[in-house]
Amino acid sequence: MKIGVPKEIKNNEFRVAITPNGTKEIVSHGHEVFVEKNAGLNSSFTDEDYISAGANILENNTSIYNESELILKVKEPIQEEYSLIKKNQIVFTYFHFASHRPLLEAMIKSKSICIAYETVEDISGSLPLLTPMSEVAGRMATQEGAKYLEKPMGGRGILLGGVSGVDPANVLIIGGGISGTEAAKIALGMEANVTILDTSQKRLDELNDLFNKKITCKLSDKKTIEEEAINSDLIIGAVLIAGAKAPKLISKKLLKSLKNGCVMVDIAIDQGGCFETSSPTTHENPIFTIDNVIHYCVANMPGAVPYTSTYALTNKTLPYLIEIANKGWIKASKENNEIKTGVNIVEGMVVNKNVSEAFGVEFHNIDSII
Numbered sequence: 001m002k003i004g005v006p007k008e009i010k011n012n013e014f015r016v017a018i019t020p021n022g023t024k025e026i027v028s029h030g031h032e033v034f035v036e037k038n039a040g041l042n043s044s045f046t047d048e049d050y051i052s053a054g055a056n057i058l059e060n061n062t063s064i065y066n067e068s069e070l071i072l073k074v075k076e077p078i079q080e081e082y083s084l085i086k087k088n089q090i091v092f093t094y095f096h097f098a099s100h101r102p103l104l105e106a107m108i109k110s111k112s113i114c115i116a117y118e119t120v121e122d123i124s125g126s127l128p129l130l131t132p133m134s135e136v137a138g139r140m141a142t143q144e145g146a147k148y149l150e151k152p153m154g155g156r157g158i159l160l161g162g163v164s165g166v167d168p169a170n171v172l173i174i175g176g177g178i179s180g181t182e183a184a185k186i187a188l189g190m191e192a193n194v195t196i197l198d199t200s201q202k203r204l205d206e207l208n209d210l211f212n213k214k215i216t217c218k219l220s221d222k223k224t225i226e227e228e229a230i231n232s233d234l235i236i237g238a239v240l241i242a243g244a245k246a247p248k249l250i251s252k253k254l255l256k257s258l259k260n261g262c263v264m265v266d267i268a269i270d271q272g273g274c275f276e277t278s279s280p281t282t283h284e285n286p287i288f289t290i291d292n293v294i295h296y297c298v299a300n301m302p303g304a305v306p307y308t309s310t311y312a313l314t315n316k317t318l319p320y321l322i323e324i325a326n327k328g329w330i331k332a333s334k335e336n337n338e339i340k341t342g343v344n345i346v347e348g349m350v351v352n353k354n355v356s357e358a359f360g361v362e363f364h365n366i367d368s369i370i
Contacts, residue, residue, distance in 0.1 A: 001325040002032045004068025006061040007039035010075045012283035014042035014306035015313070017072040017093070018321075020053040022314040027054035031325045036064050043306040065089075070325065074313065075300055082106040088347065090329055092321065094118055094133075097344060098245045098358035099272040104350075108361075111347045113329055117317065118270075119243045119352055120342035127242055128338070129320070131178050132312035134267075136302040138182030138238060141265040142171070144301075145234040146190065148263045148287060148294050155294060156261030158233050161191030168192045172228045174220065174249055174274065175238035176203045179267045183236045184215055195228055225249055230257050235264045237274035243344070243354035245272040252276045255291040262293050269297040330370050340366060 003026060005017050016039050018026075023033050033055040037047060047057045058064050065071065065084035073093035077085060079102070085091060087110065095116040097104045107114050117129035127134075142160075149169065151157035162168035171187040173180045176198035187194045188211065197220035198204050204217040218224055229235055229250060235258075239246055246268035255277060268274040269281075277290050280299040287296050302309040320339060324332045333340040344352040349364040356363035 001328075002034065002067060002069045003321075003325060004058075004064040004071050005033065005035045005039055005055075006064045006071065006073065006081075007036040008074050008303075009061075009080070010078055010300055010303070013075055013300050013303040015074045015303050015310050016040040016043045016045065016306070017074050017310075017313070018318070019043075019310055019314045020045055020049040020055075022318045023050055023055050024053035025318060026322060026325065029322055029326060032056065034058050034064055034067050036061055040310075043310040045310075070321075072317075072321065074310075075303075076100070076103055077106070079106075082110065085110040085112045087111040088113065090115060090324065092117070092317070092324065094270070095344060096270040097352075097355045098243060099270060101359050104345075104355065104359060104361070107345050108348050108350070112345070113343070113347070114345035115324070115329065115339070115342045116243070116344045116352075117342065119344060119354075120320065120338050121242065122338050127240075129313075129316050129342070130240075130242075132316050133302045133309065134178035134240075135182050136305060136309050136312065137267050138179035139186050140301045140304065141179065141183045141236045141238070141267050142186035142190070142234075144286070144296055144298075145171070145236060145263045145265045148296060149233060149261070151261075153294075154261065154287070154289060155263055156233055156259060160187065160234070169233035170231055171195070171234045171236070172232040173197070173236045173238055174225065175240065175268075176200070176207050176217070177238060177240055179240070180236070180238035181207065181210070183238060183267075184211065187234075188214060192234075195232075197224060197228065220249075226254055226257075229254060230259075233259060233262055235262065237264065237266045237268050237278075239268050239274045240271065241354065243352050243358075245358050246274040248274060248276045250275040250277075252290075255293050258291075258293050260292040263296065264293060265296045267301070269299050273297060333366070333370055340370075
Protein backbone atom coordinates (compact mmCIF):
# COMPACT_ATOMS: atom_id res chain seq x y z
CA MET A 1 0.00 0.00 0.00
CA LYS A 2 1.11 3.58 -0.65
CA ILE A 3 1.08 5.55 2.60
CA GLY A 4 1.37 9.34 2.69
CA VAL A 5 2.46 11.52 5.61
CA PRO A 6 1.67 15.20 5.01
CA LYS A 7 3.09 18.01 7.10
CA GLU A 8 0.62 19.11 9.78
CA ILE A 9 -0.71 22.59 9.09
CA LYS A 10 -3.07 23.21 12.02
CA ASN A 11 -2.04 26.28 14.02
CA ASN A 12 1.21 25.56 15.87
CA GLU A 13 0.90 21.80 15.32
CA PHE A 14 4.46 20.54 15.50
CA ARG A 15 3.86 16.80 15.59
CA VAL A 16 4.29 14.42 12.66
CA ALA A 17 2.27 11.24 12.20
CA ILE A 18 5.16 8.77 12.33
CA THR A 19 8.80 8.51 13.37
CA PRO A 20 11.57 7.36 11.00
CA ASN A 21 11.78 4.08 12.95
CA GLY A 22 8.07 3.56 12.40
CA THR A 23 8.58 4.31 8.72
CA LYS A 24 11.30 1.69 8.53
CA GLU A 25 8.96 -0.90 10.02
CA ILE A 26 6.22 -0.12 7.48
CA VAL A 27 8.67 -0.33 4.57
CA SER A 28 9.88 -3.70 5.86
CA HIS A 29 6.35 -5.03 5.22
CA GLY A 30 6.62 -4.09 1.57
CA HIS A 31 4.73 -0.79 1.63
CA GLU A 32 5.74 2.55 0.15
CA VAL A 33 5.90 5.62 2.38
CA PHE A 34 5.75 9.19 1.10
CA VAL A 35 6.65 11.97 3.52
CA GLU A 36 6.15 15.65 2.75
CA LYS A 37 9.33 17.71 2.74
CA ASN A 38 10.25 18.92 6.26
CA ALA A 39 7.20 17.23 7.79
CA GLY A 40 9.24 15.93 10.71
CA LEU A 41 11.54 18.87 11.40
CA ASN A 42 9.56 20.22 14.35
CA SER A 43 9.67 16.78 15.95
CA SER A 44 13.47 16.67 15.45
CA PHE A 45 13.37 14.34 12.41
CA THR A 46 15.07 15.39 9.18
CA ASP A 47 14.19 14.38 5.62
CA GLU A 48 17.45 12.42 5.59
CA ASP A 49 16.20 10.40 8.59
CA TYR A 50 13.11 9.39 6.63
CA ILE A 51 15.09 8.67 3.46
CA SER A 52 17.41 6.40 5.47
CA ALA A 53 14.30 4.61 6.74
CA GLY A 54 13.17 3.96 3.16
CA ALA A 55 10.68 6.80 2.63
CA ASN A 56 10.27 8.98 -0.44
CA ILE A 57 10.24 12.75 0.15
CA LEU A 58 7.67 14.76 -1.83
CA GLU A 59 7.63 18.53 -2.15
CA ASN A 60 4.09 19.39 -1.03
CA ASN A 61 0.87 18.03 0.41
CA THR A 62 -0.85 17.93 -2.98
CA SER A 63 1.72 15.41 -4.15
CA ILE A 64 1.28 13.41 -0.94
CA TYR A 65 -2.50 13.16 -1.34
CA ASN A 66 -2.28 12.40 -5.06
CA GLU A 67 0.25 9.61 -4.58
CA SER A 68 -1.21 7.85 -1.54
CA GLU A 69 -3.88 5.25 -0.88
CA LEU A 70 -3.72 5.87 2.87
CA ILE A 71 -3.12 9.26 4.48
CA LEU A 72 -1.56 9.13 7.94
CA LYS A 73 -2.00 12.28 10.01
CA VAL A 74 -2.00 13.53 13.57
CA LYS A 75 -4.82 16.07 13.51
CA GLU A 76 -8.02 16.29 11.51
CA PRO A 77 -7.83 17.74 8.00
CA ILE A 78 -8.48 21.47 7.95
CA GLN A 79 -10.45 23.31 5.29
CA GLU A 80 -7.61 23.76 2.81
CA GLU A 81 -7.03 19.98 2.83
CA TYR A 82 -10.65 18.93 2.26
CA SER A 83 -10.44 19.07 -1.54
CA LEU A 84 -7.25 16.99 -1.58
CA ILE A 85 -8.93 13.90 -0.14
CA LYS A 86 -10.12 11.44 -2.76
CA LYS A 87 -12.88 8.83 -3.00
CA ASN A 88 -11.93 5.55 -1.29
CA GLN A 89 -8.74 7.08 0.12
CA ILE A 90 -8.16 5.95 3.71
CA VAL A 91 -7.50 8.76 6.19
CA PHE A 92 -6.18 7.58 9.56
CA THR A 93 -5.97 10.35 12.16
CA TYR A 94 -7.66 12.07 15.12
CA PHE A 95 -10.94 13.35 13.67
CA HIS A 96 -13.15 14.32 16.65
CA PHE A 97 -16.10 14.66 14.27
CA ALA A 98 -18.65 15.39 17.00
CA SER A 99 -17.17 18.83 17.61
CA HIS A 100 -17.07 20.11 14.03
CA ARG A 101 -19.90 19.64 11.56
CA PRO A 102 -18.10 21.22 8.54
CA LEU A 103 -15.37 18.57 8.84
CA LEU A 104 -17.97 15.80 9.04
CA GLU A 105 -19.80 17.12 5.97
CA ALA A 106 -16.56 17.52 4.02
CA MET A 107 -15.49 13.93 4.74
CA ILE A 108 -18.95 12.61 3.84
CA LYS A 109 -18.71 14.52 0.55
CA SER A 110 -15.21 13.18 -0.15
CA LYS A 111 -16.47 9.55 0.02
CA SER A 112 -13.20 8.62 1.69
CA ILE A 113 -12.66 6.01 4.42
CA CYS A 114 -12.22 7.83 7.73
CA ILE A 115 -10.64 5.86 10.56
CA ALA A 116 -10.46 7.87 13.79
CA TYR A 117 -7.77 7.22 16.36
CA GLU A 118 -10.04 8.40 19.17
CA THR A 119 -12.77 5.77 18.64
CA VAL A 120 -10.53 2.69 18.30
CA GLU A 121 -11.69 0.64 21.29
CA ASP A 122 -10.16 -2.52 22.73
CA ILE A 123 -11.95 -5.43 24.38
CA SER A 124 -11.76 -3.78 27.81
CA GLY A 125 -13.46 -0.63 26.54
CA SER A 126 -10.25 1.40 26.65
CA LEU A 127 -9.22 3.74 23.83
CA PRO A 128 -5.60 2.75 23.12
CA LEU A 129 -4.89 5.39 20.46
CA LEU A 130 -6.30 8.19 22.59
CA THR A 131 -4.32 7.13 25.65
CA PRO A 132 -0.85 8.48 24.75
CA MET A 133 -2.11 11.96 23.85
CA SER A 134 -4.47 11.94 26.84
CA GLU A 135 -1.46 11.29 29.04
CA VAL A 136 0.40 14.23 27.49
CA ALA A 137 -2.63 16.55 27.61
CA GLY A 138 -3.36 15.65 31.24
CA ARG A 139 0.16 16.42 32.35
CA MET A 140 0.24 19.61 30.30
CA ALA A 141 -3.11 20.74 31.74
CA THR A 142 -1.64 21.10 35.21
CA GLN A 143 1.57 22.61 33.86
CA GLU A 144 -0.32 25.24 31.81
CA GLY A 145 -2.81 25.86 34.60
CA ALA A 146 0.01 26.57 37.03
CA LYS A 147 1.53 29.04 34.57
CA TYR A 148 -1.69 30.97 34.00
CA LEU A 149 -2.35 31.20 37.74
CA GLU A 150 0.65 33.54 37.85
CA LYS A 151 -0.34 37.20 38.18
CA PRO A 152 1.57 38.43 35.08
CA MET A 153 -0.46 35.90 33.07
CA GLY A 154 -3.72 37.24 34.49
CA GLY A 155 -4.26 34.62 37.19
CA ARG A 156 -4.81 34.78 40.94
CA GLY A 157 -1.10 34.95 41.69
CA ILE A 158 -1.08 31.71 43.64
CA LEU A 159 1.70 29.12 43.61
CA LEU A 160 0.26 25.69 43.01
CA GLY A 161 2.17 24.05 45.85
CA GLY A 162 2.23 26.98 48.25
CA VAL A 163 5.17 27.38 50.64
CA SER A 164 5.77 26.90 54.33
CA GLY A 165 3.00 28.72 56.20
CA VAL A 166 0.98 29.46 53.03
CA ASP A 167 -1.74 27.11 51.78
CA PRO A 168 -1.31 25.50 48.34
CA ALA A 169 -3.79 25.99 45.51
CA ASN A 170 -6.95 23.92 45.25
CA VAL A 171 -7.06 21.91 42.03
CA LEU A 172 -10.34 20.38 40.86
CA ILE A 173 -10.19 17.69 38.17
CA ILE A 174 -13.50 16.65 36.62
CA GLY A 175 -13.09 13.17 35.17
CA GLY A 176 -10.94 10.35 36.47
CA GLY A 177 -9.85 8.81 33.18
CA ILE A 178 -6.39 8.90 31.62
CA SER A 179 -6.16 12.70 31.28
CA GLY A 180 -7.59 13.37 34.71
CA THR A 181 -5.30 10.85 36.37
CA GLU A 182 -2.20 12.30 34.72
CA ALA A 183 -3.27 15.83 35.62
CA ALA A 184 -3.64 14.70 39.23
CA LYS A 185 -0.17 13.13 39.26
CA ILE A 186 1.45 16.41 38.27
CA ALA A 187 -0.73 18.51 40.60
CA LEU A 188 0.02 16.22 43.52
CA GLY A 189 3.72 16.25 42.63
CA MET A 190 3.58 20.06 42.80
CA GLU A 191 2.01 19.68 46.27
CA ALA A 192 -1.39 21.18 45.44
CA ASN A 193 -4.62 20.17 47.17
CA VAL A 194 -6.23 17.86 44.59
CA THR A 195 -9.84 16.75 44.21
CA ILE A 196 -11.04 14.40 41.47
CA LEU A 197 -14.69 13.96 40.55
CA ASP A 198 -15.97 10.99 38.56
CA THR A 199 -19.32 9.30 37.99
CA SER A 200 -17.90 5.83 38.73
CA GLN A 201 -17.41 4.80 42.35
CA LYS A 202 -15.27 1.91 41.14
CA ARG A 203 -12.92 4.32 39.38
CA LEU A 204 -12.78 6.56 42.46
CA ASP A 205 -11.81 3.56 44.57
CA GLU A 206 -9.03 2.77 42.08
CA LEU A 207 -7.80 6.36 42.25
CA ASN A 208 -7.85 6.31 46.04
CA ASP A 209 -5.59 3.27 45.95
CA LEU A 210 -3.38 4.71 43.21
CA PHE A 211 -2.76 7.92 45.10
CA ASN A 212 -2.67 6.28 48.51
CA LYS A 213 -5.55 8.51 49.67
CA LYS A 214 -3.46 11.66 49.17
CA ILE A 215 -6.16 13.22 46.97
CA THR A 216 -9.87 13.70 47.58
CA CYS A 217 -12.14 11.54 45.42
CA LYS A 218 -15.85 12.34 45.14
CA LEU A 219 -18.77 11.15 43.06
CA SER A 220 -19.60 13.72 40.42
CA ASP A 221 -23.00 15.40 40.23
CA LYS A 222 -24.18 18.94 39.49
CA LYS A 223 -24.24 20.07 43.13
CA THR A 224 -20.81 18.64 43.94
CA ILE A 225 -19.26 20.16 40.82
CA GLU A 226 -20.60 23.59 41.76
CA GLU A 227 -19.49 23.35 45.41
CA GLU A 228 -15.99 22.21 44.51
CA ALA A 229 -15.58 24.68 41.63
CA ILE A 230 -16.35 27.67 43.84
CA ASN A 231 -13.46 26.73 46.15
CA SER A 232 -10.96 25.93 43.38
CA ASP A 233 -8.06 27.91 41.94
CA LEU A 234 -7.52 25.60 38.97
CA ILE A 235 -10.27 23.56 37.33
CA ILE A 236 -9.35 20.90 34.77
CA GLY A 237 -12.11 19.40 32.60
CA ALA A 238 -11.14 15.87 31.58
CA VAL A 239 -14.37 14.12 30.62
CA LEU A 240 -14.75 11.95 27.54
CA ILE A 241 -17.49 10.06 25.76
CA ALA A 242 -15.88 8.32 22.78
CA GLY A 243 -16.96 9.91 19.52
CA ALA A 244 -19.62 12.07 21.19
CA LYS A 245 -19.83 15.67 22.31
CA ALA A 246 -18.56 16.35 25.81
CA PRO A 247 -21.22 17.23 28.42
CA LYS A 248 -21.26 20.83 29.69
CA LEU A 249 -20.37 20.60 33.37
CA ILE A 250 -19.49 24.19 34.30
CA SER A 251 -22.23 26.67 33.37
CA LYS A 252 -21.76 30.28 32.33
CA LYS A 253 -23.83 31.32 35.32
CA LEU A 254 -21.44 29.55 37.71
CA LEU A 255 -18.46 31.60 36.48
CA LYS A 256 -19.65 34.62 38.47
CA SER A 257 -19.27 32.57 41.65
CA LEU A 258 -15.72 31.38 40.94
CA LYS A 259 -12.61 33.04 42.34
CA ASN A 260 -11.26 36.00 40.39
CA GLY A 261 -8.26 34.83 38.40
CA CYS A 262 -9.31 31.18 38.59
CA VAL A 263 -8.03 29.13 35.63
CA MET A 264 -10.09 26.55 33.74
CA VAL A 265 -8.30 24.13 31.40
CA ASP A 266 -10.61 22.24 29.04
CA ILE A 267 -8.92 19.05 27.84
CA ALA A 268 -12.25 17.97 26.30
CA ILE A 269 -12.25 20.88 23.82
CA ASP A 270 -11.58 18.48 20.91
CA GLN A 271 -15.00 17.01 21.64
CA GLY A 272 -16.73 20.38 21.99
CA GLY A 273 -15.54 21.22 25.50
CA CYS A 274 -16.99 20.45 28.94
CA PHE A 275 -17.43 24.06 30.06
CA GLU A 276 -20.38 26.02 28.65
CA THR A 277 -18.14 29.01 27.91
CA SER A 278 -15.37 27.02 26.20
CA SER A 279 -14.37 27.65 22.61
CA PRO A 280 -11.24 26.36 20.87
CA THR A 281 -8.02 28.35 21.19
CA THR A 282 -4.53 27.88 19.76
CA HIS A 283 -0.99 27.77 21.11
CA GLU A 284 -0.56 31.19 19.52
CA ASN A 285 -3.51 32.65 21.47
CA PRO A 286 -4.21 30.05 24.16
CA ILE A 287 -6.49 31.87 26.58
CA PHE A 288 -9.47 34.15 26.91
CA THR A 289 -11.19 35.57 29.99
CA ILE A 290 -14.87 35.62 30.90
CA ASP A 291 -16.08 37.01 34.24
CA ASN A 292 -12.46 37.17 35.47
CA VAL A 293 -12.02 33.44 34.86
CA ILE A 294 -9.20 32.43 32.52
CA HIS A 295 -10.10 29.76 29.94
CA TYR A 296 -7.33 27.64 28.38
CA CYS A 297 -8.92 25.66 25.54
CA VAL A 298 -6.11 24.71 23.16
CA ALA A 299 -7.40 21.98 20.87
CA ASN A 300 -4.01 20.38 20.18
CA MET A 301 -2.19 20.63 23.49
CA PRO A 302 0.28 17.77 22.82
CA GLY A 303 1.43 19.60 19.68
CA ALA A 304 3.52 21.85 21.93
CA VAL A 305 5.76 18.92 22.92
CA PRO A 306 6.14 17.16 19.55
CA TYR A 307 9.24 15.14 20.36
CA THR A 308 7.47 13.36 23.20
CA SER A 309 4.09 13.23 21.47
CA THR A 310 5.26 11.86 18.09
CA TYR A 311 7.14 8.98 19.68
CA ALA A 312 4.22 8.20 22.01
CA LEU A 313 1.70 8.28 19.17
CA THR A 314 3.74 6.12 16.79
CA ASN A 315 4.22 3.50 19.49
CA LYS A 316 0.46 3.01 19.62
CA THR A 317 -0.70 3.58 16.03
CA LEU A 318 1.96 1.53 14.24
CA PRO A 319 0.51 -1.97 14.82
CA TYR A 320 -2.92 -0.86 13.59
CA LEU A 321 -1.41 0.94 10.61
CA ILE A 322 0.56 -2.12 9.57
CA GLU A 323 -2.51 -4.35 9.85
CA ILE A 324 -4.60 -1.96 7.73
CA ALA A 325 -1.83 -1.67 5.14
CA ASN A 326 -1.22 -5.43 5.02
CA LYS A 327 -4.85 -6.49 4.76
CA GLY A 328 -6.73 -3.44 3.45
CA TRP A 329 -9.23 -1.68 5.69
CA ILE A 330 -12.14 -4.05 4.97
CA LYS A 331 -10.36 -7.29 5.84
CA ALA A 332 -8.60 -5.60 8.78
CA SER A 333 -11.99 -4.44 10.11
CA LYS A 334 -13.51 -7.88 9.72
CA GLU A 335 -10.64 -9.57 11.53
CA ASN A 336 -9.91 -6.93 14.18
CA ASN A 337 -12.87 -5.39 16.00
CA GLU A 338 -10.64 -2.65 17.40
CA ILE A 339 -9.99 -1.36 13.89
CA LYS A 340 -13.68 -1.67 13.06
CA THR A 341 -14.58 0.58 16.01
CA GLY A 342 -12.24 3.20 14.58
CA VAL A 343 -14.05 3.41 11.24
CA ASN A 344 -16.33 6.48 11.33
CA ILE A 345 -17.21 7.15 7.68
CA VAL A 346 -17.27 4.83 4.66
CA GLU A 347 -17.82 6.34 1.21
CA GLY A 348 -20.16 9.03 2.51
CA MET A 349 -21.91 6.87 5.10
CA VAL A 350 -21.53 7.54 8.85
CA VAL A 351 -20.95 4.23 10.62
CA ASN A 352 -20.21 5.51 14.15
CA LYS A 353 -23.38 5.89 16.20
CA ASN A 354 -22.12 8.67 18.49
CA VAL A 355 -21.00 10.73 15.50
CA SER A 356 -24.36 10.25 13.75
CA GLU A 357 -26.27 11.25 16.88
CA ALA A 358 -24.12 14.34 17.48
CA PHE A 359 -25.53 16.00 14.36
CA GLY A 360 -28.59 13.91 13.50
CA VAL A 361 -26.90 12.32 10.49
CA GLU A 362 -28.17 8.99 9.20
CA PHE A 363 -26.40 6.02 10.79
CA HIS A 364 -25.31 2.98 8.76
CA ASN A 365 -24.28 -0.29 10.37
CA ILE A 366 -20.73 -1.05 9.25
CA ASP A 367 -21.43 -4.80 9.28
CA SER A 368 -23.86 -4.34 6.41
CA ILE A 369 -21.15 -2.55 4.42
CA ILE A 370 -18.12 -4.76 4.91
